[in-house]
Amino acid sequence: MNIVAPVKREMHVVHSRGDKVFRGIVTAGALTSLVILGLIGSFLFARGAQVFSQYGLKFITGTNWSSSLDEGIPSEFGMGPMLVGTIIVSAIALLFAVPMSIAGALYIEFYATGRLRKILSGLLDLAAAIPSLIFGLWGIQVFTNFGQNWAEFLANRLGWFPLFNTISDNYGRSPFVAGCVLASMVVPITTSVAREVYSRTPRELIDTCYALGGSKWGAIKTVVLPFGKSGVVGGAMLGLGRALGETVAVYLVLNLNFRYTFRILESEGGNVASLIATRFGESSSEELTALVAAGFVLFLLTLTVNMIASAIVTRTTRK
Amino acid sequence: MSNTSSVLDMPEQAFAGLETRDAHAWFGKHHALAGVSLRFPAKSVTGLIGPSGCGKSTYLRLLNRMHEFIPNSAMAGEVLLHGDDIYGESVDPAAIRLKVGMVFQKPNPFPAMTIRENVISGLKLAHIKIDNEQDLVEKCLSRAGLWKEVKDRLDASGGSLSGGQQQRLCIARSLAVEPEVLLMDEPCSALDPGSTLRIEETIKELAEKITVVIVTHNMQQASRVSDYCAFFLSDGGPGVLVEADQTRKMFTNPTDTRTADYVQGKFG
Numbered sequence: 341m342n343i344v345a346p347v348k349r350e351m352h353v354v355h356s357r358g359d360k361v362f363r364g365i366v367t368a369g370a371l372t373s374l375v376i377l378g379l380i381g382s383f384l385f386a387r388g389a390q391v392f393s394q395y396g397l398k399f400i401t402g403t404n405w406s407s408s409l410d411e412g413i414p415s416e417f418g419m420g421p422m423l424v425g426t427i428i429v430s431a432i433a434l435l436f437a438v439p440m441s442i443a444g445a446l447y448i449e450f451y452a453t454g455r456l457r458k459i460l461s462g463l464l465d466l467a468a469a470i471p472s473l474i475f476g477l478w479g480i481q482v483f484t485n486f487g488q489n490w491a492e493f494l495a496n497r498l499g500w501f502p503l504f505n506t507i508s509d510n511y512g513r514s515p516f517v518a519g520c521v522l523a524s525m526v527v528p529i530t531t532s533v534a535r536e537v538y539s540r541t542p543r544e545l546i547d548t549c550y551a552l553g554g555s556k557w558g559a560i561k562t563v564v565l566p567f568g569k570s571g572v573v574g575g576a577m578l579g580l581g582r583a584l585g586e587t588v589a590v591y592l593v594l595n596l597n598f599r600y601t602f603r604i605l606e607s608e609g610g611n612v613a614s615l616i617a618t619r620f621g622e623s624s625s626e627e628l629t630a631l632v633a634a635g636f637v638l639f640l641l642t643l644t645v646n647m648i649a650s651a652i653v654t655r656t657t658r659k
Numbered sequence: 660m661s662n663t664s665s666v667l668d669m670p671e672q673a674f675a676g677l678e679t680r681d682a683h684a685w686f687g688k689h690h691a692l693a694g695v696s697l698r699f700p701a702k703s704v705t706g707l708i709g710p711s712g713c714g715k716s717t718y719l720r721l722l723n724r725m726h727e728f729i730p731n732s733a734m735a736g737e738v739l740l741h742g743d744d745i746y747g748e749s750v751d752p753a754a755i756r757l758k759v760g761m762v763f764q765k766p767n768p769f770p771a772m773t774i775r776e777n778v779i780s781g782l783k784l785a786h787i788k789i790d791n792e793q794d795l796v797e798k799c800l801s802r803a804g805l806w807k808e809v810k811d812r813l814d815a816s817g818g819s820l821s822g823g824q825q826q827r828l829c830i831a832r833s834l835a836v837e838p839e840v841l842l843m844d845e846p847c848s849a850l851d852p853g854s855t856l857r858i859e860e861t862i863k864e865l866a867e868k869i870t871v872v873i874v875t876h877n878m879q880q881a882s883r884v885s886d887y888c889a890f891f892l893s894d895g896g897p898g899v900l901v902e903a904d905q906t907r908k909m910f911t912n913p914t915d916t917r918t919a920d921y922v923q924g925k926f927g
Binding site for chain 2: 542544545547548549550551552553554555558559562563566567
């Protein structure tokens with residue numbers, strides 16, 4: 341059968357003027373954040389480019405950071421240990437923070453009742469807003485005192501394992517302690533996000549678990565944890581963003597040390613952000629450029645970690 | 660408040676072992692259900708019918724202790740399973756829910772699981788050992804009328820099925836723990852007419868082996884699928900059981916005029 345249709349007529353959706361204005365506003369908002377990100381990245385790169393061309397890969401892997409004011413002796417800038425330190429301290433922080441946050445979020449959402457639940461979630465949001473300086477001060481004044489006992493305990497029991505090996509008997513200003521302080525900063529925000537996600541678990545799915553003869557823990561394991569997985573990864577990323585870029589707390593707790601170290605209980609280490617904070621005030625223009633370049637590397641690292649994380653989230657949720 | 664709660668007449672061997680005596684339910688201060696005494700016939704479908712807010716879903720959730728998950732809820736009276744009060748002090752509610760299963764209104768397979776995993780999820784939740792997983796999965800899916808459609812893609816996500824298939828998967832999931840009684844809370848209200856018919860066929864087949872109690876808003880569905888009907892009604896106060904009888908009698912010659920008005924569509 342042959343169907344003869346009349347001439348096709350182009351169709352397009354007609355927007356009102358209000359729609360167009362609103363569209364413009366939200367587009368501008370979305371673009372602004374992209375533009376700002378691009379501007380920061382290109383500023384850091386442009387200022388640091390000279391350093392990258394001068395030192396090449398050695399800037400990333402080198403282990404000597406010395407600024408020379410003497411014309412005869414050349415300066416040397418290698419941020420390797422700081423980069424590794426950033427990763428180690430952040431990893432320690434997440435290792436402690438994520439399980440604690442998940443447990444805390446589950447407790448508030450599924451076990452705490454009535455007033456207690458309201459108080460806890462209020463406190464949590466409050467804690468997420470505490471400036472990192474306060475955590476740093478608490479870390480150096482209070483936490484190091486018992487944190488070093490934990491570190492010593494680990495060193496005594498697990499010292500045969502390279503990671504927990506120590507040379508000196510000074511545990512207080514170690515990456516382990518710094519990581520714990522960072523964990524305490526990360527926990528509130530990660531818990532807050534995790535709780536929010538868990539609270540959106542469809543009630544019917546939880547009821548189904550009970551109706552099948554499951555326990556509360558069974559329902560949490562079967563439904564709540566899988567449902568909240570991507571959200572918790574997102575929360576952990578927010579926390580990690582805080583940990584990677586954390587300056588003051590690490591600056592206060594750790595002694596900067598330009599040596600590659602994987603001894604997390606030893607009193608040495610550092611991270612990129614605290615390097616910048618430490619050196620910034622007294623730096624020559626040459627060193628300032630190197631610090632900006634270091635900032636660019638940190639910027640890239642943060643961006644990469646976030647991209648990997650969001651890739652993981654999309655992959656695990658699509659299945 | 661009327662107190663006309665009636666009891667279905669049946670010989671003792673036809674009794675499913677599940678009954679309520681003067682059952683009441685509250686949500687906080689709101690008295691939702693009053694004085695329901697009802698015995699359920701075995702290997703048959705009992706439809707709970709009545710307009711919205713008459714307490715029929717609440718009553719259903721009393722039967723497997725799901726009512727208690729609503730904060731500040733309360734109940735009075737007795738729900739007996741083989742003579743034992745399921746709200747007794749020493750009773751494990753999870754054990755009751757294994758014997759009295761439930762299918763919900765919206766199809767809700769576990770989203771992170773495959774079809775196969777969904778079927779056996781109840782056994783995992785209840786820590787029941789699985790002897791022959793393949794046989795069990797096939798048996799449950801067959802009983803739910805879904806086996807032929809999914810046998811080649813058991814490892815696909817449960818969410819990849821159509822709404823009606825998902826609901827049959829949920830039925831298969833409930834059957835895997837081998838309940839004596841299956842409670843269904845408007846299982847077709849989110850489905851298209853074709854899927855609804857398939858589910859109704861499944862329900863009738865299930866009733867050859869187990870007892871089914873189904874809440875439905877749909878009069879035609881009640882008349883098609885149920886052997887017995889219980890009519891609930893609220894006059895603004897708590898819902899009460901007006902009349903319960905064989906479905907045929909309820910639809911042709913009910914005792915109570917309110918039942919007649921409702922089944923003829925005069926209100927509701």
